[in-house]
Amino acid sequence: MRLLLAMLATTLALHGQMPRPSEVQERRLANGARLLLVERPGLSAFNGTLVFQGGRAEEPAAAVGATDLLAEALFGATWPEDLLAPGKNQKDLDALLGQEEGLLEALRLERLRLRRDPAAPTQAPALEASLESVRSRLKTLFSESPLADLYTARGGRQKAEVSADALLVQTELPLESFEFWCRTEAQRLQTLQLSRFSQARASLVRELRSQGPQGMALLCGAALPGHPYGRELLDYLPSLEALRWSDLRAHARRSLRPDRMMIILVGSFSMERVLPVVERQLGSLPSPLLREESILPEITPDLGDRRVQATLGAASRLLTGWRTPPREHPDHLALRMAAQLLAGGPTSRLQSNLMRMKGLAQRAQMSLDVPGGRFPGLLVADLWASEGHSLAEVEVALHSEILRFQQDPIPQDEWLRALAQLETEHLRREDEPGALARALGLAWAEGGDWHLAELEIQRLRALLPEVVQQAVRVWLKPSHRTTVLLEPTPATSQDPVEAKLVQVLKTLAALRITDPAQRERLVAEGVRQLRMLSVEERLRTLTLLEAQLAPEKR
Amino acid sequence: MKAAPVLLVAAAISLQAQPRVQAFTLPNGLRVLHMEDHEHPLVRARLFLRIEPGTVPPGRQGLPLLFQGLFDHAETADLKAGELDRTLDDSGIQLTQSAEPGGFSWRLLARSREQDRAMGLLADRLMRTILDPSLLQAQRLACLRQLDQPWESPQARLRQTLTMEPAARPTAGSLGAITLQDLLDFRARVVRPDRAILILHGDLGLEQAKRLVLLSLGPWTAQPLPARGLPRPSPAAAAPPPVPQEAPPIPLPDSGTLVLAFAPRPEDLALEPVELLNLLVPGQTSLLPVRVETGEDGLVAALDDGDGASPRVSLGSLLHERLESFRRKGFTQTDLDRARAAWFARRSLDSLHPEAQMDRTLAEALGRGVDEGRMKALTLSALNAALQIWLDPARLRIGALGGSGGLLAGPRP
Numbered sequence: 032m033r034l035l036l037a038m039l040a041t042t043l044a045l046h047g048q049m050p051r052p053s054e055v056q057e058r059r060l061a062n063g064a065r066l067l068l069v070e071r072p073g074l075s076a077f078n079g080t081l082v083f084q085g086g087r088a089e090e091p092a093a094a095v096g097a098t099d100l101l102a103e104a105l106f107g108a109t110w111p112e113d114l115l116a117p118g119k120n121q122k123d124l125d126a127l128l129g130q131e132e133g134l135l136e137a138l139r140l141e142r143l144r145l146r147r148d149p150a151a152p153t154q155a156p157a158l159e160a161s162l163e164s165v166r167s168r169l170k171t172l173f174s175e176s177p178l179a180d181l182y183t184a185r186g187g188r189q190k191a192e193v194s195a196d197a198l199l200v201q202t203e204l205p206l207e208s209f210e211f212w213c214r215t216e217a218q219r220l221q222t223l224q225l226s227r228f229s230q231a232r233a234s235l236v237r238e239l240r241s242q243g244p245q246g247m248a249l250l251c252g253a254a255l256p257g258h259p260y261g262r263e264l265l266d267y268l269p270s271l272e273a274l275r276w277s278d279l280r281a282h283a284r285r286s287l288r289p290d291r292m293m294i295i296l297v298g299s300f301s302m303e304r305v306l307p308v309v310e311r312q313l314g315s316l317p318s319p320l321l322r323e324e325s326i327l328p329e330i331t332p333d334l335g336d337r338r339v340q341a342t343l344g345a346a347s348r349l350l351t352g353w354r355t356p357p358r359e360h361p362d363h364l365a366l367r368m369a370a371q372l373l374a375g376g377p378t379s380r381l382q383s384n385l386m387r388m389k390g391l392a393q394r395a396q397m398s399l400d401v402p403g404g405r406f407p408g409l410l411v412a413d414l415w416a417s418e419g420h421s422l423a424e425v426e427v428a429l430h431s432e433i434l435r436f437q438q439d440p441i442p443q444d445e446w447l448r449a450l451a452q453l454e455t456e457h458l459r460r461e462d463e464p465g466a467l468a469r470a471l472g473l474a475w476a477e478g479g480d481w482h483l484a485e486l487e488i489q490r491l492r493a494l495l496p497e498v499v500q501q502a503v504r505v506w507l508k509p510s511h512r513t514t515v516l517l518e519p520t521p522a523t524s525q526d527p528v529e530a531k532l533v534q535v536l537k538t539l540a541a542l543r544i545t546d547p548a549q550r551e552r553l554v555a556e557g558v559r560q561l562r563m564l565s566v567e568e569r570l571r572t573l574t575l576l577e578a579q580l581a582p583e584k585r
Numbered sequence: 586m587k588a589a590p591v592l593l594v595a596a597a598i599s600l601q602a603q604p605r606v607q608a609f610t611l612p613n614g615l616r617v618l619h620m621e622d623h624e625h626p627l628v629r630a631r632l633f634l635r636i637e638p639g640t641v642p643p644g645r646q647g648l649p650l651l652f653q654g655l656f657d658h659a660e661t662a663d664l665k666a667g668e669l670d671r672t673l674d675d676s677g678i679q680l681t682q683s684a685e686p687g688g689f690s691w692r693l694l695a696r697s698r699e700q701d702r703a704m705g706l707l708a709d710r711l712m713r714t715i716l717d718p719s720l721l722q723a724q725r726l727a728c729l730r731q732l733d734q735p736w737e738s739p740q741a742r743l744r745q746t747l748t749m750e751p752a753a754r755p756t757a758g759s760l761g762a763i764t765l766q767d768l769l770d771f772r773a774r775v776v777r778p779d780r781a782i783l784i785l786h787g788d789l790g791l792e793q794a795k796r797l798v799l800l801s802l803g804p805w806t807a808q809p810l811p812a813r814g815l816p817r818p819s820p821a822a823a824a825p826p827p828v829p830q831e832a833p834p835i836p837l838p839d840s841g842t843l844v845l846a847f848a849p850r851p852e853d854l855a856l857e858p859v860e861l862l863n864l865l866v867p868g869q870t871s872l873l874p875v876r877v878e879t880g881e882d883g884l885v886a887a888l889d890d891g892d893g894a895s896p897r898v899s900l901g902s903l904l905h906e907r908l909e910s911f912r913r914k915g916f917t918q919t920d921l922d923r924a925r926a927a928w929f930a931r932r933s934l935d936s937l938h939p940e941a942q943m944d945r946t947l948a949e950a951l952g953r954g955v956d957e958g959r960m961k962a963l964t965l966s967a968l969n970a971a972l973q974i975w976l977d978p979a980r981l982r983i984g985a986l987g988g989s990g991g992l993l994a995g996p997r998p
Binding site: 071073074075076077078173175176177178179180183184185186187188203204205206208237240241242297344345346376377378379383387394415444447448450451452453454455458459461462463464465 | 670866
């Protein structure tokens with residue numbers, strides 16, 4: 032009997048030590064929206080997350096940046112005027128926002144016209160005055176209280192995150208505000224008022240401009256050409272500046288649909304309590320009659336070994352991306368483990384060998400699913416060269432580490448170490464409601480199934496080293512690889528060849544295309560493609576392009 | 586009057602949801618605060634070491650930063666630096682060290698079955714670390730690079746420059762003046778159990794926590810304080826560096842101009858009005874087009890022109906003018922009541938974040954916690970007086986990205 036009790040106690044103790052997956056309950060609402068509930072007794076607040084499948088990858092070319100703009104304009108704050116019931120005030124607001132849209136567009140076109148012909152007579156001051164007058168009238172409809180944000184006033188907070196595959200909105204509020212949250216979000220999605228559209232657009236443009244070009248975007252552009260995963264938002268600034276209030280509302284109606292929405296709740300409440308409220312509010316959002324599926328181009332992994340050299344940023348940096356399968360692919364988990372073994376901690380191969388032992392790199396990181404995991408993406412090694420070492424040295428060292436990974440068996444202690452780190456990280460995520468909701472939402476948006484997040488650690492434990500090695504042989508090969516070598520930007524000016532190319536492309540585009548926004552978009556895409564060429568090829572292309580111009584325009 | 590019951594209910598709910606804090610002190614003076622939570626087999630620990638004012642001698646700006654870097658890369662009597670990392674990684678233990686306002690923190694995250702090993706490694710780090718003088722020069726360079734932050738965006742770099750107290754900003758000279766003896770003295774003054782607070786959170790009971798801490802950190806004894814006084818500053822370092830009110834300009838990739846102003850949080854301000862100002866100021870529409878956000882160190886106001894057409898001086902003047910008129914205007918009683926209700930309600934959000942619960946417990950243990958009684962009693966005049974002090978133009982540090990010309994050329998409003 033004593034032995035039995037001792038065994039029982041040991042079993043229970045061991046059971047307590049094992050990470051338990053959260054108990055997630057799922058329901059489907061009448062309009063197609065999915066609801067996940069994770070019960071966490073004892074919490075005095077809750078996390079409510081809305082996940083919309085789609086993200087940047089599903090934006091049409093004319094609306095690139097719309098998801099980022101929605102995150103800012105629709106979910107950046109919760110203003111009372113964005114939740115007005117249909118009536119006179121809402122009609123007034125709509126009318127004023129419509130006028131603001133018209134004036135902003137007229138002003139944009141006028142400024143573009145003036146850029147071409149600065150001496151021409153201009154309507155700009157009159158338009159600016161009209162815009163100012165409309166904005167003053169709009170201001171009278173806006174609340175001026177410093178705690179006007181409805182969630183902040185209730186002690187809550189909200190943040191929106193945009194990825195290539197999803198728009199994810201997380202709200203934290205005291206438990207007693209749950210019904211209020213449901214009602215507010217339903218009303219927000221129903222109305223799509225976007226009253227601060229113009230400020231949000233200006234703020235996003237300003238942020239993108241001040242960030243400047245990003246190395247990771249350069250890598251994605253070169254490695255995933257022709258696919259929305261390869262777009263750099265900065266190249267589409269003119270389109271973003273031309274995007275109107277009504278365009279964004281139309282885009283929101285198409286993309287923020289209930290059948291593409293998942294609601295995730297983590298808190299101290301039961302399904303019996305939440306389901307009727309969610310069904311009544313978010314479940315009553317109209318569902319489209321036809322389910323529209325975006326058709327995106329295929330990404331072929333074997334595009335050949337590509338190289339890009341650029342001057343960017345403040346450090347010598349080597350970005351190497353291998354085209355890898357989407358999250359639902361059987362090899363995906365093996366690549367996740369490979370990334371952990373290669374750069375998952377201070378004793379991982381890249382950090383230990385390239386940083387500490389050889390001193391070649393000052394930073395070494397690896398990321399999977401760049402920029403997303405729904406379609407084939409990239410496994411990226413990001414290495415910052417140490418002072419006194421060239422990018423060529425770092426590149427050779429990286430390749431030899433990959434080769435060693437492919438050829439030599441993985442020692443067991445190294446394998447167990449990586450697994451232990453992943454297990455701790457998994458537990459941390461389970462312990463933090465926001466991190467758990469995010470993981471569930473992204474698993475659904477990227478892999479089509481939220482169970483992927485819950486089962487990941489069990490599947491990782493069942494993985495074999497040989498399987499990981501085989502996946503690395505299949506996917507991390509030169510024909511899948513794109514390398515970006517970034518040298519620090521000279522303080523004085525940008526690459527002169529690129530500057531000249533931009534000038535020539537603009538002149539050529541001006542001869543053929545009248546719409547300035549379309550023209551700017553074309554030039555941006557041209558520059559992105561040209562960056563993939565070597566310096567010699569760029570010079571040859573420049574000569575060919577210049578030859579198409581009349582001598583006086585060169 | 587109506588707000589009072591709401592506040593009481595909100596406070597009661599928020600307190601009910603937090604794990605109960607139980608405190609004990611080891612014979613060596615180490616204070617331990619324990620929060621039991623068995624939701625997941627995970628243990629978190631935070632060890633905070635206070636740096637008392639006056640611990641850093643004049644002319645040795647950057648001493649805590651250099652000490653942190655050296656300590657982080659040092660070996661211990663039992664483990665070489667690489668071995669420590671290996672042991673941590675083998676067990677899936679995450680150990681990070683950071684410099685925070687007023688001290689250093691070590692944060693531990695481990696599966697509960699690894700708690701003994703995790704605390705043992707932390708103890709080893711604290712008690713048996715050997716400072717290696719051969720690493721000193723490399724760490725000085727690393728500190729300078731860390732301060733320069735070339736990998737960060739220009740905005741983040743400017744912000745970092747403004748946030749740092751000008752007189753405390755390390756320079757190549759001040760870092761070069763720091764000797765091994767300075768570092769050993771600093772260690773003797775700071776790395777001691779009677780200056781430390783340990784917070785444990787997660788899957789361990791009180792008795793288990795006592796046993797664990799006693800076994801791992803019980804043998805930690807304070808080193809005798811250095812007999813000699815604080816080192817004399819070298820003649821070159823004796824004179825405090827000039828206090829730049831205007832930070833050196835940083836180029837911006839685009840042609841626009843951005844002006845940032847930083848108002849450090851005055852140390853003498855009570856915490857209660859500061860907490861409410863943190864809620865009220867960022868939502869103030871009268872400041873537009875100036876955008877404001879608040880953080881732990883202070884308040885940041887930003888203004889840009891997008892196309893670089895406005896000279897810096899006019900942007901700087903507009904920013905000053907908006908802040909000053911806002912400072913004069915202040916808040917109303919309704920604003921105060923709403924902010925207070927929001928603050929009490931927000932306390933419950935900590936239940937979603939174990940790290941936030943530990944932050945709050947630490948702040949209370951350090952005497953930096955907000956007193957609910959004082960919060961309820963806060964008056965409008967006290968709130969507006971705090972705003973006046975915080976946004977005093979003489980305290981503002983201002984800097985620009987892009988554009989040309991000075992910021993402070995014209996007379997200040």
